[in-house]
Amino acid sequence: MQALRNLKTIRGLLLFLLLCWPTLANAEIWVFFRSDIPLHVDTVEFLKSKTDQKLVFCPVGKTSFSFLESHPPQFAVVLGDAALQLALQMVWKVKILVALVDQPPTDPRVMFLNTHQPCVLQIKLLKALKPDLKTIWSPFVTERFAPCRKIESLAEETGVKIDIFRLSNPRELPGAMRVLSQPNTAVMIPPDPGIMNNAIIQSIFLASFRSQTPVVSFSESLVKQGAVFAHVLTPLNLATSLGEIINEALNKGQSLPSARSFERWELILNTTVLEKFKLQVPDEIKKSATRLY
Known part of the structure; x- marks a missing residue:
């Protein structure tokens, strides 16, 4: 009887994992950036402490298209124009938070953090x-x-x-x-x-x-x-703003504005x-x- 109960417990656990697998697989924040730009690297480093979400780093030139196709993230963050072009190759309908670009694209997935000089x-x-x-x-x-x-x-x-x-x-x-x-x-x-x-x-x-x-x-x-x-604009303040928007987006979903201005100058x-x-x-x-x- 004990062995049967253990077997049922294991089956239940496996069923739970199977049901939750899509959510667990998607529970990633992909961060696109250029690893040769100090502002990008420092911002990414500070971002680690600004959210409890799992960050997956996607540096330009080192992230393959096959990875982008492998599974959808829960959310994406983009720093700079080159990283934006890479992130837009994703086919997934996930929100993409974009900063350090001159003009955001009209892609409906994009959320723009305006970091132009105030x-x-x-x-x-x-x-x-x-x-x-x-x-x-x-x-x-x-x-x-x-x-x-x-x-x-x-x-x-x-x-x-x-x-x-x-x-x-x-x-x-x-x-x-x-x-x-x-x-x-x-x-x-x-x-x-x-x-x-x-x-x-x-x-x-x-x-x-x-x-x-x-x-x-x-x-x-x-x-x-x-x-x-x-x-x-400092890397720490930029990371703080990005972290706040990430946490808001994951809690509020579609209710967030598509654009806002950076304020932590x-x-x-x-x-x-x-x-x-x-x-x-x-x-x-x-x-x-x-x-x-």
Whole structure:
């Protein structure tokens, strides 16, 4: 009798496992990223502690199409354009959380976390530091880093004009930077690889110091070089936001919005340069900063 009961128990356990197998097999979060980009690697590392779900890493160039076809994940996370192209090859109808891309595809599976530079925050902070601000000079090389019409309109609502300049030839830079000599002007540097040439950056900072024109950037390293402030995206904060959305999505399913904006920007202030430019920094702004230089 005892052997029969044991046999029934084993059969029951096997039946339970068979019934639950699809759920267990799907209980994975696939994370697509590029292993040669430090921001991606660090974000993935921090993501491990931001969710209790099983993470399966799918680096670009090391993830086969046969794996993508093998079984569906429960959810997918994508960092960057190359990883997005890989993830979209999945045939499964699962939600794909996408970050660090310029423009999300129209694929209905995609949930977009917008990590574009927070231009509205930057303009508001500039106005707080420099109330008489009238013009923001915005140079760029690559078209996708040009300020959009929406940003121009929002700036106009605060009485600020965006002076857009496309740098197609470095020889044009000295003439274009004459705008910095005009009063009530500031510079906004986008995360454009074409601008991130040492000669270009140093020329902009030199002109900025001569005319005491504040420069806004996107990285802490540029703040150290002389930018007055930057709103910085860190791997830890990005992983925290991704983890929250993953947990929400698995609990709420289809009720989540298809797009939202990243909000955990860290403010880095260069109070030394601000003081040299005779710009007063309110205490509440100093307190909101992660680091001061």
